[in-house]
Ligand SMILES: Nc1ncnc2c1ncn2[C@@H]1O[C@H](COP(=O)(O)OP(=O)(O)OP(=O)(O)O)[C@@H](O)[C@H]1O
């Protein structure tokens with residue numbers, strides 16, 4: 136626990152320095168994904184920097200979720216899905232045989248489009264991950280992790296009196312923040328979010344967006360969104376996908392003001408997609 | 409300008425009206441179709457319920473009277489002059505265990521030779537003193553097995569000799585049937601099972617409340633009997649069925665659930681697993697008698713297991729139940745939303761942890777329901793048991809699953825075919841009631857489990 140905390144703190148400090156801002160957390164080189172015979176992603180090259188918020192935008196079916204799932208190997212769970220190319224986390228090939236996928240997913244967490252809390256108590260939802268990885272050995276430590284995670288996810292005040300009640304009994308927005316707290320509880324280095332606000336009302340969305348901004352101090356965040364304003368509000372950089380290609384990636388302000396590619400421009404000005 | 413607008417509006421309104429008419433017409437048709445469908449469904453349900461109700465009413469009407477049986481409460485005097493027997497042998501100094509057993513056997517034989525019938529006759533004579541010169545006839549009021557019961561009492565407790573004991577003697581099966589009115593009383597004498605004297609006595613004693621209808625403990629405590637029909641009971645069959653149920657629960661359920669988990673969650677999808685899947689589905693449709701043939705060939709001929717034993721029956725029924733359990737478990741696993749698996753995998757649970765921490769607990773109610781329904785099905789199965797010799801007549805309660813035994817459904821089949829129809833028709837229905845009670849209990853248990861473990865997400 137101690138170690139994780141220090142690591143997070145060190146990472147947070149790192150953002151201040153200019154050189155650290157350019158530090159690369161994950162890289163993808165010629166990443167291709169096949170569903171059966173069909174190639175859904177045609178060779179993506181992308182660097183994800185430490186402590187940045189990187190947004191993926193693009194029309195439906197262009198492969199944003201597919202690429203996101205490559206980053207923590209959730210594609211492994213899909214029948215007939217095959218990934219080629221090289222994807223690295225801190226310079227380590229995550230598709231290497233020697234790498235344990237369980238460890239990878241502890242380091243690269245994920246929040247899904249539809250809130251999916253376990254049908255267990257709020258407390259158990261958060262505590263499950265830390266218990267699984269042995270991050271907390273005593274009940275007191277576990278209590279602390281649960282509290283800290285819920286505070287980070289901005290949910291603590293709303294649920295602190297009913298931690299023993301089922302997580303499925305919360306509202307949609309609360310459930311999504313519970314899922315974020317659950318992901319945060321194992322102190323991952325990278326958090327992947329696939330349209331985390333698509334099922335939420337504007338108020339809950341605003342809460343989650345604020346949360347993302349806060350989390351960016353400690354974590355590297357990759358977020359898929361269909362909402363341009365959201366991408367503009369929360370992200371440092373934005374990547375535009377189109378028909379299985381990564382068309383361009385740049386600082387969010389650049390993408391939205393002076394995109395280099397015609398397709399990007401058409402998309403953000405609402406001409407297609 | 410204004411007029412064109414006006415006509416436009418009129419046109420539009422006319423078009424709307426027309427459309428509304430069309431929709432209304434089709435609506436009427438749709439509603440009628442829905443009503444027809446509902447009516448059909450409802451009548452189907454009513455028909456089904458009526459059939460079930462009819463079945464239950466007939467079985468209950470026939471079977472319930474069999475739970476009460478003609479009994480004669482008497483006072484038996486264990487007359488020491490009739491029971492001519494020495495002291496029960498004790499261990500003599502310098503005697504081996506085998507020698508003692510030998511003397512014990514001789515003692516029992518001697519005991520068996522005593523005239524137990526005379527004790528019964530003496531007891532009955534108190535109520536019918538005029539029968540002193542037709543003792544043999546009088547004795548026929550009581551079913552023939554009761555004399556062995558008296559002997560067994562003395563074997564168990566020799567100090568009874570010389571004492572008087574109150575006892576309920578079971579009346580003969582024909583007396584029971586006669587008193588319940590299931591024999592035509594107008595039949596001529598030569599066609600009656602009972603002599604005129606006996607019928608007279610029975611009616612007289614019943615009127616004096618000497619013969620009563622009391623709850624038949626024999627039905628549950630005794631095994632099947634061919635010589636003393638009134639004492640035939642279900643104890644052996646019940647024990648055999650319980651043994652088999654236990655074997656099925658211990659064998660088919662864990663093996664079935666484990667294979668289903670493996671097939672559903674771990675097995676790679678390829679030609680081989682497809683083949684297995686098709687085979688399991690086909691196996692579930694194989695007629696049960698085939699499993700009996702298989703059991704006879706494999707377990708009895710090949711592994712030389714005993715004939716008519718619950719262990720073989722249990723194995724055969726386990727094989728038969730396995731596909732049901734596997735299919736039920738797989739569909740229960742399939743029904744768990746994938747989002748739960750993703751959630752667990754996403755925070756770094758291994759596949760095994762995901763399944764055992766999250767998927768299985770959620771699938772448990774479905775798995776348990778499937779398993780219990782499979783077990784209930786196995787309990788009611790008859791055909792395969794006939795082929796492994798479980799229809800043999802067995803007059804003892806099996807002490808272990810390796811002893812000879814029958815089973816409840818087989819007992820029903822055997823009683824159904826007994827020649828003393830008047831008596832066994834009721835007994836058969838009583839046995840059916842017992843079997844149905846076991847099944848209903850199991851199903852109620854399944855429902856309770858389901859409610860208990862069901863969680864919403
Ligand atoms: N499990 C799957 N099996 C087969 N094909 C798939 C599967 N998942 C995605 N695809 C295909 O891969 C392509 C990319 O899909 P993906 O889900 O990554 O799109 P997306 O950009 O996330 O779209 P959306 O914005 O609608 O979520 C699509 O053409 C889709 O049909």
Ligand SMILES: [Mg+2]
Nearest residue numbers: 199200201329
């Ligand atoms: Mg998607």
